[in-house]
Amino acid sequence: VCFxxxxxxxxxxxxxxxxxxxxxxxxxxxxxxxxxxxxxxxxKSDCIWQRICWxxxxxxxxxxxxxVVLGFVQRAPGADVLSRLLGNLVVxxxxxxxxxxxxxxxxxxxxxxxxxxxxxxxxxLDSLRRSLLLRVLQELLETWSSSSAVKHSPAEQQLYISxxxxxxxxxxxxxEIESCRQELLTSMMEGVxxxxxxxxxQLRRLGMVVAESISSKINTEGPVLKFEYEEDDETRELKxxxxxxxxxxxxxxxxxDDRSEKAGAALPxxxxxxxxPHTAAPVMPDEELDxxxxxxxxxxxxxxxxxxxxxxxxxxxxxxxxxxLTGSRAEDVDEWEAAVxxxxxxxxxxxxxxxxxxxxxxxxxxxxxxxxxxxxxxxxRQRAQVAVLTTDPIPVAKYLTSQFYSLNYxxxxxxxxxxxxxxxxxxxxxxxxxxxxxxxxxxxxxxQLLPGSDSxxxxxxIVDERIKSKTRRFDMGRSHVELxxxxxxxxxxxxxxxxxxxxxxxxxLTTFDxxxxxxxxxxxxxxxxxxxxxxxxxxxxxxxxxxxxLEFVWALRFHTDSYVRQGLLSCISSLLLSVPAExxxxxxxxxxxxxxxxxxxxxxxxxxxDCRRLALQNLLLMENxxxxxxxxxx
Numbered sequence: 001v002c003f004x005x006x007x008x009x010x011x012x013x014x015x016x017x018x019x020x021x022x023x024x025x026x027x028x029x030x031x032x033x034x035x036x037x038x039x040x041x042x043x044k045s046d047c048i049w050q051r052i053c054w055x056x057x058x059x060x061x062x063x064x065x066x067x068v069v070l071g072f073v074q075r076a077p078g079a080d081v082l083s084r085l086l087g088n089l090v091v092x093x094x095x096x097x098x099x100x101x102x103x104x105x106x107x108x109x110x111x112x113x114x115x116x117x118x119x120x121x122x123x124x125l126d127s128l129r130r131s132l133l134l135r136v137l138q139e140l141l142e143t144w145s146s147s148s149a150v151k152h153s154p155a156e157q158q159l160y161i162s163x164x165x166x167x168x169x170x171x172x173x174x175x176e177i178e179s180c181r182q183e184l185l186t187s188m189m190e191g192v193x194x195x196x197x198x199x200x201x202q203l204r205r206l207g208m209v210v211a212e213s214i215s216s217k218i219n220t221e222g223p224v225l226k227f228e229y230e231e232d233d234e235t236r237e238l239k240x241x242x243x244x245x246x247x248x249x250x251x252x253x254x255x256x257d258d259r260s261e262k263a264g265a266a267l268p269x270x271x272x273x274x275x276x277p278h279t280a281a282p283v284m285p286d287e288e289l290d291x292x293x294x295x296x297x298x299x300x301x302x303x304x305x306x307x308x309x310x311x312x313x314x315x316x317x318x319x320x321x322x323x324x325l326t327g328s329r330a331e332d333v334d335e336w337e338a339a340v341x342x343x344x345x346x347x348x349x350x351x352x353x354x355x356x357x358x359x360x361x362x363x364x365x366x367x368x369x370x371x372x373x374x375x376x377x378x379x380x381r382q383r384a385q386v387a388v389l390t391t392d393p394i395p396v397a398k399y400l401t402s403q404f405y406s407l408n409y410x411x412x413x414x415x416x417x418x419x420x421x422x423x424x425x426x427x428x429x430x431x432x433x434x435x436x437x438x439x440x441x442x443x444x445x446x447x448q449l450l451p452g453s454d455s456x457x458x459x460x461x462i463v464d465e466r467i468k469s470k471t472r473r474f475d476m477g478r479s480h481v482e483l484x485x486x487x488x489x490x491x492x493x494x495x496x497x498x499x500x501x502x503x504x505x506x507x508x509l510t511t512f513d514x515x516x517x518x519x520x521x522x523x524x525x526x527x528x529x530x531x532x533x534x535x536x537x538x539x540x541x542x543x544x545x546x547x548x549x550l551e552f553v554w555a556l557r558f559h560t561d562s563y564v565r566q567g568l569l570s571c572i573s574s575l576l577l578s579v580p581a582e583x584x585x586x587x588x589x590x591x592x593x594x595x596x597x598x599x600x601x602x603x604x605x606x607x608x609x610d611c612r613r614l615a616l617q618n619l620l621l622m623e624n625x626x627x628x629x630x631x632x633x634x
Contacts, residue, residue, distance in 0.1 A: 012052065013059045020064030028071035036075045036085070043084050054087035062095040069099050074111075079121025091128050101136050106143060109160035113241070116164055124171035134176060137168040138183065144210065145191030151560040154607045155202050159234070162206050166241040169217050181218050188214040192225075199520045199563035205229050209238045216242075314342050318353050318361070321346060325364055337374050340381065347387040358392035359399050366403065366413060382420060389424035393493040397421070401500035407509055411521055414512070418528040421497055429490035429535040494536040498545050502529060502552055519561045526556070526567030533574035543587060546579040550591050557598055562608040569602070569614035576621045581629055596622055 022031045042049040060068045069089070076082035090097045104111060104119060111119075123133040143149050144161050177184070188211050195207020208227035215225035229235070315321045315338060324332070324339040347354045347361075354361070365385045370377045389396045403409065404417045490497075505514050505525065514522040533549055536542045553568045572595065576584070584592065599622075602615035 016059035020060040023067035024064045032071045065095040082122045083125045109157040120167045141187035145187045147194045150194045199523045343384040355392045385420045386423045397496040405504045491539045495541045523563040530570040530574045537578040543583045546575045
């Protein structure tokens with residue numbers, strides 16, 4: 001540090017230019033890693049050095065201002081230090097204001113939570129900058145509550161904006177909240193609707209957390225919004241941002257006497273007395289005293305050691321179960337529970353009797369509602385539905401697929417139909433392990449039961465395993481269990497599962513519009529078709545299914561919902577893995593060329609990371625398919 005004697009004036013513009021030039025050439029870490037700690041020490045108690053530091057950053061040319069400001073924000077250990085180093089730069093310099101209030105918050109989303117806390121804390125620490133904080137909050141809420149932004153921006157950016165909103169809310173004071181209460185309420189209502197309409201569980205949970213936080217800020221005395229969701233590390237971090245933590249201060253060590261005096265000063269004052277303190281006896285209200293007198297403690301309990309629990313007779317026949325579930329005996333709760341628990345095993349043990357009433361039984365199970373708090377009711381009902389469908393596939397599949405597009409069904413029931421079709425197709429197509437004939441050993445669901453579940457995770461696992469099985473490896477030994485050969489029962493019924501689902505997707509009903517607001521069900525339908533296509537490998541109808549699926553994908557390829565696009569890309573994967581390579585090139589050459597061009601655009605431009613990864617995977621599959629055919633001698 002150079003000192004200029006004699007009170008002479010000096011200019012630090014040259015130093016500012018050097019700082020800006022070094023930072024814009026990517027050397028922020030090196031120069032600011034040394035400069036920021038020195039300026040922190042010098043400005044801690046010297047207002048002259050504070051003014052010098054402010055002048056240093058103010059004189060940086062606009063073309064280099066972004067690199068300098070970003071470097072200071074990232075290197076400062078806290079908002080108070082950043083305020084000391086930059087002063088009111090964002091008020092004086094338009095370029096710095098754009099970088100801080102627009103670019104780092106709305107156009108970028110790769111900064112850490114600590115950087116966000118530094119940035120927004122800096123805006124809150126001065127009265128001249130607090131107006132910018134309110135403006136930033138308003139713009140963040142506009143983006144958060146925009147349905148277009150929710151659909152077209154990646155989930156990582158949505159999380160980043162949500163964090164920024166919660167940090168802004170933590171810095172607001174009561175008069176500021178009062179002045180913008182109506183704007184906060186309007187943005188909250190619009191934003192939570194957009195997020196709850198999303199097919200991605202993460203975005204729905206983000207909307208719930210932010211809406212709860214805004215509600216708790218604007219309704220400090222009245223009722224607040226409360227949603228039910230499963231908390232994870234992400235939601236806990238978001239909620240912690242709403243609570244301001246005071247900056248950590250290092251307290252210098254004190255001598256023992258001083259330390260005891262300081263500690264004593266921190267304790268609440270109590271009246272001195274020479275006597276030992278006595279515990280005051282609790283005073284009981286009159287009501288509690290009366291309740292104590294009226295208690296049943298003096299009564300002699302009955303001897304119930306010889307009592308035995310009444311055993312409910314388990315149904316023996318399928319028709320008994322139907323009568324219990326639908327007839328006059330349905331009011332008997334114990335019999336109803338026994339029938340629900342026994343139905344799957346009865347169906348599998350009596351296939352002939354099941355075929356006589358299969359469609360009726362499928363209808364009963366589809367409309368069956370839980371009457372008691374029976375443990376695992378949803379799973380029990382679903383397993384019974386799968387058992388009926390695998391026992392009599394064609395008529396039951398026709399019934400379920402026709403009901404999927406019928407009126408007066410809830411979205412939950414339509415998704416239940418998709419789940420049952422997938423599980424039954426998996427059971428029919430997959431060979432059992434040798435020596436295991438129990439139906440209870442059937443594979444677990446590929447599509448989860450919860451409405452917001454993302455079945456694409458299991459689908460990607462299936463595709464990865466399939467690709468792994470097609471990869472040649474040397475010296476790996478035998479890594480797979482030998483499967484007993486058995487016929488693929490899905491071969492003759494695959495078309496009955498697949499084609500009715502793909503026929504009427506573009507026909508809106510009064511209460512059901514797949515191409516409109518019911519895009520969550522559309523996403524589940526697309527993933528279901530992808531899995532059915534994969535399970536139809538080596539079947540007679542696989543080529544026709546592949547052509548129909550490719551036309552279906554092409555019609556929806558520009559859908560705005562990322563969950564639907566993930567399913568469409570999974571459909572392409574299943575087609576390339578299931579349809580024989582010769583048939584793909586012979587029957588779908590032009591379509592594949594157009595699909596390849598579309599996949600290239602998705603890989604480069606899609607905002608969703610999973611979509612980009614699936615598009616790349618499909619391009620690699622196409623390349624492997626081409627190499628495989630070129631290697632075959634003509």
